[in-house]
Amino acid sequence: MRTVLLHHVVRTSAAVGATRSRKEKSAALAALLNLAGPEEVAPATAWLAGEPRQGRIGTGWRTLSGLAGAPAAAPTLGVAQVDALLTELAGTSGAGSARRRRELLESLFAAATEEEQAFLVRLLTGELRQGALEGVMLDAIAAAAEVPAAVVRRAFMLSGRLPETAALALAEGAAGLEAVRLEVGRPVRPMLASPGSSLDAALESLGEEVTVEYKLDGARIQVHRSGDEVRVWTRTLREVTDGVPELVARVRELPCRSAVLDGETLALDDDGRPGKFQDTMSRFGSEASEASEASEEVLLSPFFFDLLHLDGRDLLDEPLAARLDALAGLLAEPAQEPLRMPGVRRPTPAEAADVLDGALSAGHEGVVVKALDAPYAAGRRGKSWQKVKPVHTLDLVVLGAEWGYGRRTGTLSNIHLGARDPDGGPPIMVGKTFKGMTDELLAWQTKEFPGHAVHDDGHVVEMRPELVVEIALDGAQRSVRYPGGVALRFARVLRYRPDKTPAEADTIDAVRALL
Numbered sequence: 001m002r003t004v005l006l007h008h009v010v011r012t013s014a015a016v017g018a019t020r021s022r023k024e025k026s027a028a029l030a031a032l033l034n035l036a037g038p039e040e041v042a043p044a045t046a047w048l049a050g051e052p053r054q055g056r057i058g059t060g061w062r063t064l065s066g067l068a069g070a071p072a073a074a075p076t077l078g079v080a081q082v083d084a085l086l087t088e089l090a091g092t093s094g095a096g097s098a099r100r101r102r103e104l105l106e107s108l109f110a111a112a113t114e115e116e117q118a119f120l121v122r123l124l125t126g127e128l129r130q131g132a133l134e135g136v137m138l139d140a141i142a143a144a145a146e147v148p149a150a151v152v153r154r155a156f157m158l159s160g161r162l163p164e165t166a167a168l169a170l171a172e173g174a175a176g177l178e179a180v181r182l183e184v185g186r187p188v189r190p191m192l193a194s195p196g197s198s199l200d201a202a203l204e205s206l207g208e209e210v211t212v213e214y215k216l217d218g219a220r221i222q223v224h225r226s227g228d229e230v231r232v233w234t235r236t237l238r239e240v241t242d243g244v245p246e247l248v249a250r251v252r253e254l255p256c257r258s259a260v261l262d263g264e265t266l267a268l269d270d271d272g273r274p275g276k277f278q279d280t281m282s283r284f285g286s287e288a289s290e291a292s293e294a295s296e297e298v299l300l301s302p303f304f305f306d307l308l309h310l311d312g313r314d315l316l317d318e319p320l321a322a323r324l325d326a327l328a329g330l331l332a333e334p335a336q337e338p339l340r341m342p343g344v345r346r347p348t349p350a351e352a353a354d355v356l357d358g359a360l361s362a363g364h365e366g367v368v369v370k371a372l373d374a375p376y377a378a379g380r381r382g383k384s385w386q387k388v389k390p391v392h393t394l395d396l397v398v399l400g401a402e403w404g405y406g407r408r409t410g411t412l413s414n415i416h417l418g419a420r421d422p423d424g425g426p427p428i429m430v431g432k433t434f435k436g437m438t439d440e441l442l443a444w445q446t447k448e449f450p451g452h453a454v455h456d457d458g459h460v461v462e463m464r465p466e467l468v469v470e471i472a473l474d475g476a477q478r479s480v481r482y483p484g485g486v487a488l489r490f491a492r493v494l495r496y497r498p499d500k501t502p503a504e505a506d507t508i509d510a511v512r513a514l515l
Contacts, residue, residue, distance in 0.1 A: 004040045006082050006112070007075030008032060009047055010119045013128070016048070022136055022423040029140030033170060036079070041170050042163035043083035049137050050128040053083065053163050054090040057124065064105070064121045071114040082108065127454070127464045133424035134162060134503060145169035147177060155180040157189045157378035158316075160237050182314050184226045184258050187233040189379030191262075191306075193368050195510060196386035199356055202369040203349060205383065209373055211324065212352045213305055213343030214359040215366045215387050217274050218266030219284060219499050221302065223251050225259045236501055240284055247302050250339065254330055257311050261327075263304035263341065273363040277495055284499065304331065305341035305368075308376055321345075321372040345372070356388065365389050391472050392514060394419070394488075394506045395497055397427045398467040401449055402460050404434075404442075411442040412449045412461060417471065417491065419484065419508040427465050428484040428508045436472070436492035468497040468505050476514035484508045486515060 012032045016025045029048060036044050046053040089104045109117055122128045138156060142149040147169060155177040156165040168176045182188060196202035203210065220235035221244075230248040231241045241248060247265060267275035267283075279298045307327040308316050315323045324345070331339045344355050356367045366389035374384035396417040404413035414434040418427030437445070448467075455462040471491050479487035488511070 003078045003080070004032070004036045004044065005075050006077040006079060006116050006119075008035065009044050009079060010115055013048055013119065016133070016136075016424065017426075020421075020423060020425055022139070025133075025136045025424055026139040026143060029137055030143040033140060033144035033166065036170070038167070038171060039083075040079040042167045044079050045137060045141070045166040046163040047123055047128075049134055049162055050123070051126070052086050052090075052123060054086050056126065057086060057090045064124060069106070069110060071109075071117055072111055073113070075113050075116065077108075077111050077116065125464070126466060135422070136424040137162060137166075141166045141169050145173055147174040151177045153379070157380075158182055160187055160189055182260065182309055182316060184224050184260060184309060185229075185231060187222050187224070187237045187239075188260075188308065188316075189237070190220060190222060190235050191377050191379070191385065192381040192504075193370075193385035193387040194381050194383055195506075195513075196369065196388045199352060199367065199369070199388045200349070202386040202388055203352060205386065206369055206371045208346060209321075209371065210347075211320070211343050211345045211370050211372060212347050212355045213341050213368050213370065214303075214355070214362075214364050215368050215389065216264045216266055216303060216341075217277055217363075217365050218264040218303070219280050221247065221263055221265050223247065223259075223261045223263070223302070223304075225251050225254070225256065225261075227257060228252060234284060234499055235504070236499070243283055244300060246299055250302055256330060258309065259307065259311070259330065260309040261304045262306035262308060263302055265300045265302045267298045268301050281498055302339055303341045304339055305343075306376065316376045316378065319373045319375065320370055323376070324372075343367075360390065392475060393494060394471050394473065394510065395468050395500055395504065396430070396471055397465045397502045397505050398449075398452075398463060398469055399427060399429055399465060400460050400462045401445060402432075403458070408434075408442065411446045413437065413442060413445075415445070415469070415493070416460075417469070417488065418465060418505075419511045420502065420505040422507045422509060427502065427505070429482050430476075430484055430486060430508070430511050431482065431488035431491050433471065433488070433491040433493060435490075436494065441493065465502050468500040468502060470494040470497050473514075476511050478515065484511065486512050 012028050015028045019025060032044060033041060043053050085104055085108055089101055092100050112120060138152050139149055142152045151174050152169055156162060158180050159165055222233045224231050230251045231239060232244050232247055233239050267279045269275050283298055283300060304327065307323050307330060310326050310330060315326060344351055347355065359367050366387065368385055368387045371384045396419055398415050399418045400416040401412040402414040404411045414432050416429060417431050419430050421428055449461055449463060452463040452466050453461050454464055472494050473488045474490040476486050477489050478485060481487060
């Protein structure tokens with residue numbers, strides 16, 4: 001089997017970016033995977049999905065831009081060779097590490113062609129992140145391995161690791177993928193809710209066999225317990241165990257040996273009302289050590305709404321009604337502060353409306369209507385869960401910002417907003433807004449945005465699509481001004497969402513649905 005070169009990955013990435021056809025994207029990716037050897041599948045998959053297998057390796061744009069030496073005349077770098085170098089780079093620390101890291105990067109870039117150098121810069125700085133390409137890649141893995149797409153998706157959802165899923169599919173086929181099971185201590189991708197237009201519409205869509213639960217303004221958490229060991233992950237599967245000892249303590253008190261719980265957490269004030277979202281998120285810095293003294297004073301309360309595993313019994317494929325029964329039994333003790341998400345099963349329309357009114361009166365966002373017969377579709381945003389809020393909101397990607405004028409002179413103000421392309425292309429611009437921004441938020445944007453900039457012409461700062469912002473709006477309208485044919489109406493900033501990646505932003509289809 002011939003060695004797959006970095007050159008082949010670069011050309012495939014360019015081909016994927018040059019077409020809007022999901023079928024053509026998948027075919028190009030599958031063709032590359034079929035060429036790759038066992039050691040090449042995982043890194044090639046990771047790169048084409050926009051991130052090294054090693055994650056962010058602490059190398060910034062400024063460092064990489066200073067490596068622009070004479071490129072190699074011809075491509076020679078193998079995928080496995082580059083992956084090994086990145087592994088060494090990620091593991092280099094301690095005395096003399098800066099010099100060694102520089103040497104490794106210089107050797108890599110000296111051996112790369114001009115085309116490969118440009119690709120590496122974008123890969124290592126996060127600019128290749130395309131979010132929805134993950135879905136296209138799953139289709140490509142299924143095609144390359146000649147296995148059903150549903151089998152690939154389930155294995156990925158249970159393992160949470162795309163490169164390893166690809167390697168397993170190509171090496172062992174459907175049998176290897178079907179052997180993947182939920183493991184306590186390894187997070188699964190969370191099931192997601194689709195936006196519902198109204199409570200009545202959600203109830204009509206899902207029927208009488210539903211539960212209606214509070215939708216909190218908090219952070220999604222997944223908690224695993226095995227004996228006395230408790231670990232906590234965010235919705236993006238980033239572990240935050242060390243930063244949330246009070247959550248660990250609460251789960252350790254539960255009467256079980258092992259469990260996997262899904263829920264939300266948030267800070268409550270003395271009256272039991274939700275604190276600011278920023279207060280909750282202050283406990284979820286990229287590293288536990290980043291928590292400030294002020295954030296350490298913010299206590300988090302957990303509210304669980306699903307149970308995926310209990311004492312050796314996997315519940316993923318059981319209907320929600322059975323999972324809720326198991327959850328109710330688990331949370332019956334201890335009898336102190338409730339851990340269960342408030343809600344009502346099989347409510348009448350009037351009772352469902354009361355749940356929504358109660359959630360809003362308590363300061364929460366709204367409700368989630370869930371079908372009681374639905375299994376846990378990890379990683380999917382299907383119609384079995386529908387979230388209902390009184391105000392339309394969308395999570396969009398910041399594509400750029402304009403330097404302000406008048407009272408806002410010297411600040412980055414009017415932000416450009418993009419919706420996710422479900423076929424893996426770059427975000428699609430759907431509008432701009434400068435509304436809803438406090439002086440504090442303007443100051444934060446002006447400090448934060450330059451670190452994501454790719455170009456500044458003195459008027460507009462163009463940015464890599466890395467930041468997600470929650471926007472409130474009155475709806476959408478048809479527009480010839482923007483490439484997606486739709487524009488936001490009366491958009492205003494609610495908050496930034498550091499708990500979400502661009503891969504979790506709302507799609508252009510979600511915007512068009514508001515027409």
